[in-house]
Amino acid sequence: MKLVVAISGASGSIYAARFLKKLLEIQGETFLIFSPASIKIFKEEYQTKANTPEEIVNFIIEKWKVENISNTFAFRNFHDIGEDIASGSNIWEAMVIVPCSMKTIGSIVTGITTNLIERCADVTLKEKRRLIAVPRETPYNQIHLKNMLKLDKVGGIILPASPGFYFLPNSLDDLGDFIAGRIFNLLGYDFDLFKPWNPKF
Secondary structure, three states, X not given: OEEEEEEOOOOOHHHHHHHHHHHOOOOEEXXXXXXXXXXXXHHHHHOOOOOOHHHHHHHHHHHOOOOOOOEEEEEOOOOOOOOHHHOOOOOOOEEEEEEEOHHHHHHHHOOOOOOHHHHHHHHHHHOOOEEEEEEOOOOOXXXXXXXXXXXXXXXXXXXXXXXXXXXXXXXXXXHHHHHHHHHHHHOOOOOOOOOOOOOOO
């Protein structure tokens, strides 16, 4: 599996953390982009001193004792739209933005590419690859709703950070795993991160 994964400046670091935690264990290659705001929010929500994308990934590895690391993470500069993945001549299967801010969605649907996350999303859409956006906002106003509809119409997938509760979660990590699991489902993988709905139980 070859992915571009972006973490934008929205609350919901748990969703990025749990997705990356599982992704580390899966064979593949991942181009990873953190926005400056996402680093600040991650630090606040996890009360960590990690100051860089590399330090955040190390925090995830240490916090959940990830041992069987099979994925290669290649960090890319948020500010540099001249990076290799800014071009469609480089191939990846899909792009995931988790969490995805409303500013990021708004920029994508209007074709604005002022940073590498927006540029990669633009490339993903134009190359007809899968783009999954995980917004974490509430409530939505009409601008948010219209922009998400626009993204859906041009081929993006909106996966709201709205975890289910039918599997009786025991922790915040369980809720993060639910969203991570749904992302993986859309990528064509089932890793049993949560129990699927079964009306018999």
